[in-house]
Amino acid sequence: MDSITQAALGASLAGAVAGKTLGRSALLIGAALGTLPDLDVVIDYGTAVANFTQHRGFSHSLFILLPLSVLLAFAFHRWRPALSLGRWFALTALVLLTHPLLDAFTTYGTQLFWPIGPPVAISSIFIIDPLYTLPLLAGILAYLVRGPHTSALMAGLLFSTLYLGWSATAQQIISERVGPTLAAEGLEDAPRLVQPMPFNTILWRVTVVGEHRRAEIVTGFLDDNGPVTVEYFPRDPNLEAAATSLPEGQRLAWFTHGFLHYEKAGDQLTATDIRLGIPGAHPFTFILARYNEDGLNPEPSSRLERPDIGGELLGVLWSRMTGSAEVLCLASLTLPPPGEGCT
Incomplete structure (x- = not known):
């Protein structure tokens, strides 16, 4: 946190x-x-x-x-x-x-x-979640104002702990909700990550990694009972094999449990941690090696600059979280018109 x-x-x-x-x-x-x-x-x-x-x-x-x-x-x-x-x-x-x-x-x-x-x-709570932190701060403020009475501190700890328990319960509910959809797509046994979208536990993101493609789902507790929207992102097993042949690629795969996206950008072989942030705004992308006439040339890893995140993204997330927008397209970070899906 x-x-x-x-x-x-x-x-x-x-x-x-x-x-x-x-x-x-x-x-x-x-x-x-x-x-x-x-x-x-x-x-x-x-x-x-x-x-x-x-x-x-x-x-x-x-x-x-x-x-x-x-x-x-x-x-x-x-x-x-x-x-x-x-x-x-x-x-x-x-x-x-x-x-x-x-x-x-x-x-x-x-x-x-x-x-x-x-x-x-x-992965049941976002790294910054006001609903976890605010009860603690409120308890501290009450303690500072009232003097050495610990009841407010205990209340803050109780509310935050209950909220943490809710996050784990909500995660399980969302996992069960998307289960039938993933089974229909043949992805029921693929590695799955269920985590909340930024700053809340109402809207959730489900990431499923298959051999040749990655599925992404955004769904929340304020959605109706209609079908969930699945977006697909390509994966290249050859790039994954090249990256995991390198010691730092192996270390990164171990740390992220394999939730990585690999790309060949120019002469660079990169690996992006797809767990953190959201597509188009992942903060951790690493250069693992470069291609030359002799093939793949490992080098000490470096990190690409964090992508800029516009202020409008918060409005998009708010609209999707509150249910006023039915679909959030992760590939473009946009809200399609009502009744339309992601292209």
Whole structure:
């Protein structure tokens, strides 16, 4: 999740555990600890793919954060013995461990079990979702105004947790809704990713990767009971084979669970993470190699510039989310006239 959300979650948890003893300083400690795992972004691992796939790595591992919680609890207890060692451990462990656990509900991927496990990505909540964050901020504001009464913090944590549970339930409902359509298209057994569209859990995007094509569906809870619209995007198995013959291509495929789009653009072999963003606005595209007279020439990966996203996209998403538009064409990021589909 975004840094504001992680800081708010950390502050809320720390305040709930120690706010009555430490006062407002508990919020500051929790906010600082809540952002600590994301400081790995300052590390340069040498290439674009390495930086991309090693973020949320060791600094988000439960195997690292649990013993770190113990060490920090001892240090904090020596500094402020007014709070028992057990309470300090509860504070540090809750704040540090909930950070990667919350991240695991997003699509990016969180290496909870680094160095022995693959990334975990439940993909039920967008990386920025106001309905998760606002209850936490409201609880913090109420605490700051009213003084060391933790009931508001607990209420904020309760509402946010319930909303996170709703996101997982909604994801399952959407997956079941599109099941018959995918079965009719012969894609029921293909790798499937079901995730919310930006900033909400009402409108959802379903991505299904077949051998020669990728299917994309946008559907939401305010839609009617009519058939869902399926868009298709081509895939080139030969480019995939070329990319995954390279160490960085293999690393990228491992991190994204294979949800990648490959292209030959000029002399460049590129791979785009199709999980993040939406078609036409995917933020992560990597150059893995270049073609020359001798064939494919690997090079240290680099990242292409993030595509510009016009402000009108928010209006398009709002119209589709609220159901005022029946179809959103991902290939063009446009809303076709009523009764028409995507071309």
